[in-house]
Amino acid sequence: MSKLARVTLSQFLTYRGGQPMLAWLLHRIAGIGIVLFVGMHVLAAFFLYGVTGGTANTVANALTEFYESRPMQIFILFAVLYHGINGLRIVVLDMWPGLHRFHREAMWLQWAVFLPIFLIPAFLIALGIKIG
């Protein structure tokens, strides 16, 4: 096979797929984000308890500070909600293939559900407002 059969990143990004292609990309990014987030947690706990036995540990502190920062909190909120809601859309469409006809409407419905659930808490986190 010629090496030109390989699809390059720029070819990938310049293909004008519709909204569902974007949804799939975001789904992947959110999924990797969640894995990294949980990974950092585990790593921080390992350094804190496994290495220094529960006393202050610089690596654990740095990691905790990073994943507890506001942008990270908002990112993880996005990642978990998006991954979950997008996953539900796909599960529903896969279980009832007849519904694929309405896949465009499903995208809009998904945004309508996702945006308020994400934006309101994200706003509160960004402004540093605590409830309760």
Place this chain on the structure above:
Amino acid sequence: MKVKVKVRRFNPEKDHRPYWGEYQLEAQPTDRVLDLLVYIKGYIDGTLTFRRSCAHGICGSDAMVINGRNRLACKELVKDVGRTIVIEPLRGLPVIKDLAVDMEPFFRKYRSILPFLINDEPPPYTERLQSPEARERFDDTTKCILCAACTTSCPSFWANDSYLGPAAIVQAHRFIFDDRDRGAQARLAILAEADGVWRCRTIYNCVDACPREIDITRAIGEVKKLLLVE
């Protein structure tokens, strides 16, 4: 109206890397992109290579990327694509020259799902009759013209060229849901493999790319569901 056509060109015998050929020409809004290519080849640069046969959207030879989407050049009108038209070969298949890609990897997958009637029962004295309802069951997937627009628009296929791809699954669907056929188990076994239907990530690029407006993701979904309940 004046249009600018940019074509991704590559001749493996003399070019090190692909380059953009640019052509200015006069076109009617009702011209098809294929007409522009024919004009360029006839009057501007005879070395331009592309495939076409029927020129009426039924043979499936001239699928290509037109302004970033997989389309048949013989079905796209200039008025719908604008004054600047960017044309590239299909992604994910080896380029033979300019817009002509090697379709063999694509047809190999097509053949792998056994795209023919399998039925060892002795044929009746007349035809194998089928009710209109039973025929309707797989009507949508009989429309496929094997142009490869769907398969080469699929990010799963770009990432992994051993994935069967939407076209092969559509063809399998056409026989699996045909009540005269008895080969469903053999096909489902192939589709259940790692490079079968489960590589579909429900991205719908194929549905948008299909010049025959087949509801491809639905067909794939029906095969997935059949595998699940079997």
